[in-house]
Amino acid sequence: MSAVVVNRVRKGQYLDSVALMRFSRSIAALKGVEEAALMMGTPANLAIMRDAGLLDADALDASGGDLVIAIRAGDEGAAGNALTAAEALLDQPRASGAGGAAWRPRTIRTAVDQRPGANLALISVPGDFAASEARKAIRRGLHAMIFSDNVSIDEEVALKREARDLGRLIMGPDCGTAIINGRPVAFANRLPRGGVGIIGASGTGIQEVSCLIARHGGGISHAIGVGGRDLGEAVGGISTLMALDALANDASTRHIVLISKPPAPSVMETVLARIEELHKPVTVCFIGAEPGAMPPNAGQVFTLRDAALRAVDKETVAVAECPVTPGAAGKSKIRGLFSGGTLCAEAQVIMLGAGEGVASNAPIPGAIPAEDGEAAITLLDLGDDVYTRGRPHPMIDPEVRDGPIAAALGDPEVAVIQLDVVIGLGAHGDPAGHLARLVRQTPAKDRPIIIASVTGTDDDPQVRSAQVAALEAEGVIVAPTNADAAEWAREALDRNRSA
Amino acid sequence: MSETKINDLLERPLQVINVGLEGFAEELAAEGVEVVHVDWTPPAGGDVELANLLSKLGA
Numbered sequence: 001m002s003a004v005v006v007n008r009v010r011k012g013q014y015l016d017s018v019a020l021m022r023f024s025r026s027i028a029a030l031k032g033v034e035e036a037a038l039m040m041g042t043p044a045n046l047a048i049m050r051d052a053g054l055l056d057a058d059a060l061d062a063s064g065g066d067l068v069i070a071i072r073a074g075d076e077g078a079a080g081n082a083l084t085a086a087e088a089l090l091d092q093p094r095a096s097g098a099g100g101a102a103w104r105p106r107t108i109r110t111a112v113d114q115r116p117g118a119n120l121a122l123i124s125v126p127g128d129f130a131a132s133e134a135r136k137a138i139r140r141g142l143h144a145m146i147f148s149d150n151v152s153i154d155e156e157v158a159l160k161r162e163a164r165d166l167g168r169l170i171m172g173p174d175c176g177t178a179i180i181n182g183r184p185v186a187f188a189n190r191l192p193r194g195g196v197g198i199i200g201a202s203g204t205g206i207q208e209v210s211c212l213i214a215r216h217g218g219g220i221s222h223a224i225g226v227g228g229r230d231l232g233e234a235v236g237g238i239s240t241l242m243a244l245d246a247l248a249n250d251a252s253t254r255h256i257v258l259i260s261k262p263p264a265p266s267v268m269e270t271v272l273a274r275i276e277e278l279h280k281p282v283t284v285c286f287i288g289a290e291p292g293a294m295p296p297n298a299g300q301v302f303t304l305r306d307a308a309l310r311a312v313d314k315e316t317v318a319v320a321e322c323p324v325t326p327g328a329a330g331k332s333k334i335r336g337l338f339s340g341g342t343l344c345a346e347a348q349v350i351m352l353g354a355g356e357g358v359a360s361n362a363p364i365p366g367a368i369p370a371e372d373g374e375a376a377i378t379l380l381d382l383g384d385d386v387y388t389r390g391r392p393h394p395m396i397d398p399e400v401r402d403g404p405i406a407a408a409l410g411d412p413e414v415a416v417i418q419l420d421v422v423i424g425l426g427a428h429g430d431p432a433g434h435l436a437r438l439v440r441q442t443p444a445k446d447r448p449i450i451i452a453s454v455t456g457t458d459d460d461p462q463v464r465s466a467q468v469a470a471l472e473a474e475g476v477i478v479a480p481t482n483a484d485a486a487e488w489a490r491e492a493l494d495r496n497r498s499a
Numbered sequence: 500m501s502e503t504k505i506n507d508l509l510e511r512p513l514q515v516i517n518v519g520l521e522g523f524a525e526e527l528a529a530e531g532v533e534v535v536h537v538d539w540t541p542p543a544g545g546d547v548e549l550a551n552l553l554s555k556l557g558a
Contacts, residue, residue: 014540016520043547065545104538111516111535118535119508122527124519125539128547132554133518133539139557142516143508147523155551167504183513183532186523222509246505425526 003034004079005056005072010090013067014040017126020067021392027086032078033071037390038086041066042128044150048390064128108136122185123172124148130173131155138168145225146172147186149385153234156227160238169246170239175225176203176426179210182220187395187426190459194219195254196311197247199240201228204340204383204395204422205259205287205304208455208482211464212308215457221252231263237271244271248278256282257311259304261345262289262365272298283310287345288364302353304346305483320484323477324416324449324492331415331448331496334489335408336379337401339394340455343420343482344381350486351377361386376493379418380404395427398434405435409442415496416449418489420482423456423467432467436474449492450476453485 015023020038027036037054039045041062049055054070062068069086073079105111112118121137123130127150134144144163151173163170171178177200178185182193187203191214198220200206206223213220224247226239240258247253256278263271263286275282276295284300285307294300301307334351338344341362348364358367359375361384370378382394382401394400408417421431428434432454439450452471456464468478479485514533517524524536543549 012544018520018522040541041545042541063541063545064547064550065541065543104536106538106540108516108518108537111537115514115516115533115535117511117533118514118516119511120513121516121518122523124517124523126541129541129550132542132551135554137516137518143505147519169505169508180513181509181511183527183530185513185515185527242505246509249506250509252509425530426523 003072003074004076005054005070006079006083007054007056007060007071008069008083008087009041009060009062010067010069012065013090014065015067015090016124018392023086023089026089027071027082030078030082030085032074033082034073036071036082036086038067038069038090039390040064040126041068042126044128045126045390052390064126108133108140108142112140112142118142120145120180120185122147127151127173131159134159134170135162138163138166138170141168143169144171145175145178145185146170146227147175148172149174153229156229157234160235164238164242169224169242170227171225172227175227177206177223178225179220179223181222184425187424188223189424189457191457192219193221193252195221195252196257197221197250197253197255198223198257198259199226199243199247200224200258201226201230201240201260202342204420204455205285205342207422207424208304208340208343208346209257209259209285209308209311211455211457212305212481213311216308216312216314218312221250222247228261231260231267231271233264233266237263237267240271241274244274244278248280254280255311256280257285257307258282259285259287259307259342262286268292283307287342288349288366290365302349303483304342305481320480322488322491324451324488324495331413332376332493333411333414334377334379334416334418334493335411335414336377336418336486336489337404337408338379338381338420339383339398339401340420340422341381341383343422343455344379346482347379347418347486350483351379351490354490356490377490395422395431398428398431402438405438406441409439409447411448414448416451416489416492418485419450419452419476420485421452421454421467421471423454423462423464424460427462430462430467430470432462432470435476436470439474439476444475447475451479451485451489451492452476453479453482455482
């Protein structure tokens with residue numbers, strides 16, 4: 001029996017991606033439906049739908065301003081019912097948010113007229129339009145944080161050059177986390193104010209370091225996201241260099257932490273030279289980089305955990321004891337299933353540093369690409385584009401991780417599962433509760449050892465200590481940090497080997 | 500290092516123009532941040548290239 005694909009284009013209707021993902025999910029759950037997507041018809045989205053086998057024609061008459069319904073179902077009847085249901089959802093009057101009755105501007109220009117004191121544009125429109133909105137923002141005198149991904153590298157370079165000339169900061173694209181003047185923006189945590197300023201190419205890297213600094217009694221002045229490609233050859237570190245200068249001038253910042261994957265060699269040189277000019281101590285954490293020469297005012301660390309310690313002048317901390325007892329003999333694998341890309345990279349640093357072989361879909365230098373082969377230790381970044389194209393990020397919707405976690409729970413060769421739980425503003429309301437319910441489906445005696453860490457604070461809406469308690473109640477071992485979780489996972493595997 | 504315009508962002512109270520996901524505006528407002536949410540729809544009838552061109556021309 002062959003599947004039936006139906007498409008419908010609704011000209012000129014716009015809904016944001018979160019609303020559309022919610023609708024897509026409810027349609028996909030209908031009887032007889034194999035897959036469903038409700039998306040704006042941007043070129044990037046049309047490509048996703050085409051790859052997913054959801055388009056029935058080569059050239060669908062849709063543009064970025066049109067809403068596309070795409071359904072694949074087992075038979076005509078199911079497809080027709082799903083289409084009717086989707087149209088009914090989209091015909092509902094739009095719910096207005098807080099203060100919805102008030103007049104709202106439709107462009108950045110009119111918004112700035114309404115709020116002349118505005119200093120930041122937070123942009124989360126579809127990636128195809130993000131650069132043009134950011135350009136409007138910087139020309140209106142705003143700094144811009146681009147949450148959207150799918151912005152081309154050429155657009156990023158052009159935009160950042162123009163912003164530099166205007167003296168405006170571009171955070172992003174694909175920037176999920178910032179803290180400005182103590183205020184969390186997008187995916188960030190509620191943290192005490194203090195003297196540490198963070199510059200990060202990654203959201204979860206900033207979150208882990210800032211939360212650990214708070215746990216060690218420190219506080220954050222600002223955290224500036226720059227986007228994952230800023231320190232690449234093409235962009236040349238434009239936003240990073242601007243952020244370094246700004247934090248050097250900022251009276252509330254005493255110590256600067258820079259977190260990124262290893263920069264391109266030429267950019268590394270430029271960034272280190274700039275750091276040397278600053279009259280403030282700097283902690284450099286290029287995740288996965290080899291040890292290198294640092295300027296006198298800078299120190300290099302190799303994990304997020306150590307970045308936080310150095311920023312609060314604690315060179316050492318009491319080593320957390322691994323509480324794991326050996327599991328069943330014959331189990332020989334670790335599966336790390338991460339929602340945070342930098343947390344996945346940090347776990348690789350720990351495993352490689354201990355002399356283990358590691359495979360990953362986001363390999364750091366020394367690890368092998370997961371598609372090239374198996375390793376006893378496989379660490380996956382489930383927030384990677386491959387898993388999130390057209391779907392929510394696992395930090396927003398933990399269900400995205402359910403399949404791989406369930407597979408690892410049922411794998412007789414897996415000794416240890418390592419997980420990260422990231423909470424805070426923007427994140428799912430109860431990720432630990434979701435995880436606990438999933439874990440419960442496998443009887444405790446049949447499960448691998450599960451070791452997790454929780455990135456967040458007790459001031460966050462989800463309350464870190466409550467998340468930890470929910471996991472521990474289900475038998476999950478919770479380590480103080482992601483780096484500790486990786487060390488414990490490796491130690492547990494080691495004990496299994498010698499058991 | 501001379502004072503940069505970014506210090507204006509870091510030193511003044513944060514005031515945000517939110518373009519895109521409305522949830523971000525709601526969370527910022529709940530955190531006490533001044534925020535204006537733009538009722539955004541794709542510009543230029545959703546034509547990506549035209550929208551880009553218009554933004555470069557300052558429209």
